[in-house]
Amino acid sequence: MRDNLSSIRHLPLLGIAALCSVLIGCGQQTSTVTRSDKPVSGGTLIYATDREPTCLDPHVSGDMPQVFIGQQYLDSLVSMDAQGQIGPWLATRWEVSADGLDYTFHLRDDVHFTDGTPFNAAAVKANLDHMANPKTQSSTAGGYIRQYRSTDVIDEHTAVVHLATPYAAFLEVLAQGFLGIESPTALLRSRDENCESPVGSGPFKIVRWDRQSQVELVRNADYNWAPPTAKHQGPAWLERIVWKFIQEPSVRFASLQAGEVDVIESLPPESHEAARRNPDLTLLVALRPGNPTNGTLNITRAPFDDLKVREAFVRSADVVGALKSVYFNEFPRAGGPLSSATRFYSPDFEHAQEYAPARAAQLLDEAGWTGRDADGYRTRDGKRLQVHVVMGNRTPPSEVTLWEQVQATTRQAGFQLIVELMSDVQATKRQADWDYDVRLGYWNTNTADVLRIIFGSEFIRPAGVGGYHQNTAGFNDASFDALIQQALATQDPEQRRALYYNAQQIASNQYLQLTTYPQSSRLGIYKTTQGVRLEPSLAVTYLYDAWVNK
């Protein structure tokens, strides 16, 4: 799932914790509940997150908040473990044809959805058809299975999926909650009805969505088909989940400190230290796989059409220093095109972007940007070295600050970095017109195939009338495309690793992005709750193994 860093702008509530302690020293009680490692069945867990999904069915559109809820009530065809290996789930085993175009899935025969519909080959077909159907308006799931052609139902529990081109990442994306399997009976309803009350076969089922307030889920008492990655089998421990939407980070954190909620998501980085020091709380952080948070450089126009200028820009940005001051050292630096949580990630490119002002100066000299104007910016042929960063107005303030720091350090090298804030739709338009030098973004997905989407030449052309391109860099390289296609054509992990290594090397050597930090899922957990996990496919909250002691 891709995002150009648009999240809701927060009101200035950051000082609330400080204000709070000055006024009455709140949240300082130090009672301790005896934590038992023995799971307890029953009870309600109150979960609070920042953003409310616009649709509970993760096939539609496909934004992160949807997959977080989806993971609680949906099962997937296959599972992914912490090493990125694909394992069985609703499919017990599968075969891939030699040409990589046909996937035969053998399915469990003991699974049914919470509306009573049995899970079978027809259900697999209905789901893949649903994701691929333009009417579903699936941006994420549908986007990940562009190669999908059709599904043949061989018998009740065997389905053959046909692809147009070899796609070795298919199994990986199938493990994402975005491609979770829903009841085909429920999918027959209208899209908007299904958004409101989707039906899965997962450990919980959705009972009510009170908009702008909460979603209520209850335990699926029949559940007996947990993935091999789960810590137990049978029904979930929790009786009920109340999934609340509390937009303000400080209010969310204060609610956790007060024990009003049991788990919060998107723990603000400024609260990490407070959470660590509070004996009532535990912190659970996991990096998300995919392309880390970055500014992607538009190489289709000057000045970034010159590799030397790109490297100079990247090398003159003190990202580590900026992260330290903006995110309190809570976010690690990401230096390569893949997040370290991605399968086939190589650490070899982590240092290619290190701050090296002397090298930056030398590169700019070599590139001919030797002049300096009255304001100290470099010039070439009387033209100032300018870089336009186009940001939508939903860019979080912390991200704007981060780029202001980049602005300050790249200025010393002679770059004039101009931050342009505008409405999201305007920013999209600028992107569609290739009228930018830097665009901010990230891409959460559990496969190295993300490199194809962000740097593959097939993603340079817009995705339709008035659409925009995914390859924001405008990188067009036949040898890179060939590598990425080869990686999709083989199922052999070692071959894939080698091919993706080369692809990472090319992307890194080309200085297509200034990567800043990996995306992460950050939970704060109150002492009453145990067993909460972040599953590995997208570092999504997984409450199946959780229990409460209240």
Place this chain on the structure above:
Amino acid sequence: MSQIKAVNPQHERWAQLGRRAVWRLAGGVLVLWAVATLTFFALRLIPGDPVLAILGGQSANPTPETIAEATREYGLDKPLAVQYGLYLGRLVQGDLGVSYSQHLPVTKVLAEQSWATLQLTFTSLLLAWLLVLLLTVLTAGRRRWVSNLASLAETLSAALPHFWIGILLLAVFAFGLRWFPPAGSDGWRTLVLPSLALAIPLAGFIAQVTRESLEFTLEQPFVLTARTRGLSETAVRFKHALRHAVLPGISLSGWAIGALISGAVVIEVIFSRKGLGRQLYQAVQAQDLPLTIGISLAVAAVYVLANIVVDLLYLWVDPRQQGKTA
């Protein structure tokens, strides 16, 4: 005979009142049309393709077919004038359309979210008036320093921004003393802090006006008459003076409804309450045209209605006004 009947003052007054009501309603409809039109063009003239906003902006990887389908589904392939005409036509039939971002009919969103905001608005208004009456009746025209102090408090609270009071109330009563929950929209306990945050600045405004007019009234001859009849100071204030003094405050309350709803946008976000304000905030960000217009219309309708009610309330409190209609 018949001529005398025609100028029956009672009839004449009702006829005038009726004409006035019709005019006010017609004006209200005009306001609603203007709101719908302005919002429509304001949102549509923002550069960029609304389809991308519908499909989650940059948040995804839509296929060309998906984009084409969304364009067709929401009628965005037609010229703007045609879209406006179609929109207005549906609006007249009471069809507000389907929200892009919520996947729900706008009327359903309004039905789900209005009550929470109305609750908040009216609780705040009531609370504001309670504060106004307490403060002004007890302190107006008293010893100078009491009066001055109260006046200072009013000016101060009128100047306080909603979000600041909201944060302060949260810090003290939700996080500190834990008397009230910091977030949510269930039950009266979640209503207290947000309504207070809205009521305090409003009370400051209304109290300033009411105090001035109360102090003026207390110097009127009829108050002196009441006092000479041996009425207690409290009785004089509540039974006689107040009725005159609250008039400017009442007409201010009509305006206050609008101010409260705009304040609700911030307050609903801070206190994580459901409601139209928070929904509007999200709808504008998502460039959700049908929902933004729907909410704007609903708010405008409440505003228009409140002003008509205030008008009538005015007549009820001060029968002298009935003669001076139109």
